[in-house]
Amino acid sequence: MNTGENTIIVNELPVTVIRKKIKNLHLAVYPPDGWVRIAVPEIIDDEAVRLAIISKFSWIKRQIRLFQDQPRQSVRELVTGESHYYLGRRYLLDITPTEKRPFVEIKNKKKLVLNINEDTGIEEREKLLTDWYRKEMKRILPDIVRRWEIKSGLQVGSFGIKRMKTKWGSCNPAHKRIWLNLELIKKPTNCLEYIVVHEMVHFLERTHNDNFVDHMDRIMPQWRTFRDELNSLPLAHENWQY
Ligand SMILES: [Zn+2]
Numbered sequence: 001m002n003t004g005e006n007t008i009i010v011n012e013l014p015v016t017v018i019r020k021k022i023k024n025l026h027l028a029v030y031p032p033d034g035w036v037r038i039a040v041p042e043i044i045d046d047e048a049v050r051l052a053i054i055s056k057f058s059w060i061k062r063q064i065r066l067f068q069d070q071p072r073q074s075v076r077e078l079v080t081g082e083s084h085y086y087l088g089r090r091y092l093l094d095i096t097p098t099e100k101r102p103f104v105e106i107k108n109k110k111k112l113v114l115n116i117n118e119d120t121g122i123e124e125r126e127k128l129l130t131d132w133y134r135k136e137m138k139r140i141l142p143d144i145v146r147r148w149e150i151k152s153g154l155q156v157g158s159f160g161i162k163r164m165k166t167k168w169g170s171c172n173p174a175h176k177r178i179w180l181n182l183e184l185i186k187k188p189t190n191c192l193e194y195i196v197v198h199e200m201v202h203f204l205e206r207t208h209n210d211n212f213v214d215h216m217d218r219i220m221p222q223w224r225t226f227r228d229e230l231n232s233l234p235l236a237h238e239n240w241q242y
Helices: 046-055 057-069 122-152 182-186 189-201 210-219 223-230
Strands: 004-010 013-020 024-030 035-041 083-086 089-097 103-107 111-116 158-162 169-172 177-181 236-241
Touching: 004 046, 013 046, 024 046, 024 057, 035 046, 046 057, 083 122, 083 182, 103 122, 111 122, 122 158, 122 182, 122 189, 122 210, 169 189, 177 182, 177 189, 182 189, 189 210, 189 223
Parallel strands: 013 035, 089 111, 158 177
Antiparallel strands: 004 013, 024 035, 024 236, 083 089, 103 111, 169 177
16 A cells, blocks of 8 residues: 655645545645645545645645744743743743842743843843753753764764754755754754754755655654654644545
């Protein structure tokens, strides 16, 4: 039986097709750029998938347009009770007034405490939290990179952390340098590791061709799960009976 993943182009739109043991077709449009994926029962061939996509095409286009018009993140006010994420877990923000030097700590595995002067504005709170995220990511990255260097046999010349709007990571194969999006510190460690490995594999292959996928399968067999986890919140999805 035909299982696995392939890409088809429908009206110039690339669509990832996943065949698995399911009864319904499941169509989803994902951030950050409106990536379209459809999960279908194994017996459905590409031509039937193509027709299904065409029947939902105006819906797909509308989701992509809606997303492009959307602000990237909900506005945060950095006040007590707000949800913030660290390594895939949700924490409640707690502003604890202090006259001393400001610092961030996790308390009772539940609270992300910003110890800071009460009169501070949103920018100062934001800077304190961002600096803490960056420091935490710098702390955990060296071990992760070293572990995957050993597993892959690849060498990372250097790595850095950046704020990026549209990418999780990037790399410079010539200098064996990788850049990671600071936002990854908010995601489960698996997702951070997946991006590290993905960028390392670009040292071998610049594009996401079959070779690239083979290297990913060899070095990190569960990479698809981690990728899906990283993009786990679809913008919109629809199920329908086949
Ligand atoms: Zn890539």
